[in-house]
Structures are given as structure tokens and as C-alpha cells.
Amino acid sequence: ETGVTQTPRHLVMGMTNKKSLKCEQHLGHNAMYWYKQSAKKPLELMFVYSLEERVENNSVPSRFSPECPNSSHLFLHLHTLQPEDSALYLCASSMDRVETQYFGPGTRLLVL
Amino acid sequence: AQRVTQPEKLLSVFKGAPVELKCNYSYSGSPELFWYVQYSRQRLQLLLRHISRESIKGFTADLNKGETSFHLKKPFAQEEDSAMYYCAPFDHMNRDDKIIFGKGTRLHILP
Numbered sequence: 001e002t003g004v005t006q007t008p009r010h011l012v013m014g015m016t017n018k019k020s021l022k023c024e025q026h027l028g029h030n031a032m033y034w035y036k037q038s039a040k041k042p043l044e045l046m047f048v049y050s051l052e053e054r055v056e057n058n059s060v061p062s063r064f065s066p067e068c069p070n071s072s073h074l075f076l077h078l079h080t081l082q083p084e085d086s087a088l089y090l091c092a093s094s095m096d097r098v099e100t101q102y103f104g105p106g107t108r109l110l111v112l
Numbered sequence: 113a114q115r116v117t118q119p120e121k122l123l124s125v126f127k128g129a130p131v132e133l134k135c136n137y138s139y140s141g142s143p144e145l146f147w148y149v150q151y152s153r154q155r156l157q158l159l160l161r162h163i164s165r166e167s168i169k170g171f172t173a174d175l176n177k178g179e180t181s182f183h184l185k186k187p188f189a190q191e192e193d194s195a196m197y198y199c200a201p202f203d204h205m206n207r208d209d210k211i212i213f214g215k216g217t218r219l220h221i222l223p
């Protein structure tokens with residue numbers, strides 16, 4: 001499959017669970033991003049990785065932990081989340097940080 | 113500090129009428145500007161960017177440095193234009209910059 005893929009597409013978890021979101025891109029891009037999209041704040045940048053190094057952390061709580069093992073894969077590890085963390089989590093990639101971002105379909109997360 | 117403003121949360125326009133989605137930015141540098149669109153049940157995608165100076169799906173956007181604006185325009189709205197639109201500036205002269213998305217404007221085309 002080409003483009004940016006995300007798994008799972010839907011996730012329901014309790015506040016004590018640990019889960020991970022996965023993002024994969026097959027576009028040969030060097031930068032990858034995590035965004036949070038919710039009704040209250042339509043599009044919030046969470047993390048930016050460029051050439052597998054984290055270059056941006058937008059004051060995200062430590063219960064969100066990103067991992068970028070290589071330029072094609074990006075993970076978001078979740079633990080002890082709160083109900084207000086329920087949202088659509090979008091992954092994106094771009095050739096360079098100045099270039100167009102290509103978005104995945106998102107993971108719809110519900111925290112109970 | 114960089115900031116982008118999309119003053120309208122919701123814009124309703126009749127089919128066939130002109131559309132203008134406003135975007136103002138506050139920048140000290142020389143920005144590259146993007147418009148992204150999210151149609152219902154589809155992923156967020158690029159609509160157009162300033163540097164390419166293209167017209168995509170009938171939409172154009174002109175950078176007005178004096179007014180620091182990058183409004184998105186289309187002369188005749190179509191029903192399929194209903195979507196969420198995000199303006200996103202990027203200061204490409206500042207390598208430490210990050211792209212910041214506006215809060216978005218939901219465009220609703222009325223039949």
C-alpha cells in the first residue's frame with residue numbers, strides 16, 4: 001500500500017491500559033509528525049521527527065511517548081491516558097519540513 | 113511568535129456564489145503558505161500552496177504581504193467544495209520553524 005497508513009483505525013482503551021499507535025509511510029519522506037484532532041482544538045501538532053530525530057515536542061504530556069525507529073515508521077505509545085485524550089490522532093510525513101505534508105487516515109481513540 | 117488566524121469557524125455559501133476563506137498570519141520572516149482541505153470521511157490533504165501558484169479545483173490564493181493575508185477564493189462554489197479548510201504558514205527561511213495550522217473554517221455549500 002502506498003502513502004501513509006495508520007493502525008489501528010479505531011481504539012478503545014481504559015485509563016490504566018498501555019497501547020501503541022503505528023504509522024508507516026512508503027513515500028521516501030524524511031520527516032514525520034503526530035497531530036491530535038479534536039472538536040475543541042481542530043489540529044494540534046504533537047511531535048515532529050526529522051531524519052529519525054525528534055525536533056519538536058509541543059509540551060505534550062509524558063503519557064504520550066513517540067518513537068521513530070527509522071524514517072518509514074513512527075509510533076505513539078500511550079499509557080495512563082485521560083478521557084480528554086479521546087480524539088483523532090493523525091500521522092503525517094513530508095520530504096522535508098518545508099514541504100507538503102501527506103496525512104494518514106487517523107486513529108480514532110476513545111479513552112474510558 | 114508566529115500565529116495564523118482564520119476568523120470564520122463556519123462559512124455558508126450558496127452554490128454558484130463566490131467563496132472567500134480568510135487567513136491572516138503574523139510573521140517576522142518570509143512565509144510559505146499552504147491551504148489544506150479535509151472532505152467528509154477523507155484524510156486531510158493539500159489543496160494548494162503559494163509557491164506553486166496553481167489553481168486547484170477552481171481555488172486560488174494570493175499572498176498579500178501588506179495585509180499579511182493568504183485568503184482562499186473561488187468564483188463559483190460547488191456542492192463538493194463543502195469541507196474543512198486549514199490555512200498553514202511556514203517560515204522556510206527559519207529552519208527551526210514548524211508548520212502551524214489555523215483553527216480551520218468549515219465551508220458549507222447550500223444548494
